[in-house]
Amino acid sequence: MKKQLFFVGVLAAVAGFTACSSDENDTPAPQILSTTVTNLNIDTASTGKFTLYSLSENKIIPNSDSATTKWDIGFQALNVIVNGGVSGPGKTQAQFVTGVFANLTTAPTTGYATDSTAVKVAKAWYNYNFMTHIVTAIPGKVIMLKTTNNNYAKIEIFSYYKDAPAAPTGTEQARLLNFRYVYQPNGSVNFK
Incomplete structure (x- = not known):
């Protein structure tokens, strides 16, 4: 009887250890986030x-967390900053590349820069029409x-106006x- 209880106890312990190790291996890998x-509101x-x-x-x-690494990128009217260099305590770096968004499936490994007084991500993403005052x-x-x-x-970035009109007229609410x-x-x- 003692041998049977001992054997049952050993089986229970082995099953418990096996279950624990199995749970550790079942942790899902982080998923790529793709969203719009x-x-x-960037009217700040x-x-x-x-x-x-x-x-x-x-x-x-929240802006109360501006001195933390909780944020990656910031927007104000037409300006864009990243959380690094003079813009924040983080080490976020950025660069502009040209190409079709969906076709850019790999990030460059070099060429990034943090914000400085001379260089910000800012003005490379838009055109401003001085006649119509429209940002595209x-x-x-x-x-x-x-x-x-x-x-x-x-x-x-694909629009500066509320609800992203295909052809802004200047009457739409801006800074959205x-x-x-x-x-x-x-x-x-x-990115795949």
């Missing part, structure tokens, strides 16, 4: 602050980011940014 952000120029955004969390970060996104201008956590993202992005959470340069 619509009507992000009068406050001097930026609308801060976390790509990994797909949400606005430049097709094929993609912001590539290497985040503080050494993850990669690509962003394409529309962009698409892909965030790779595992440190890989591949």
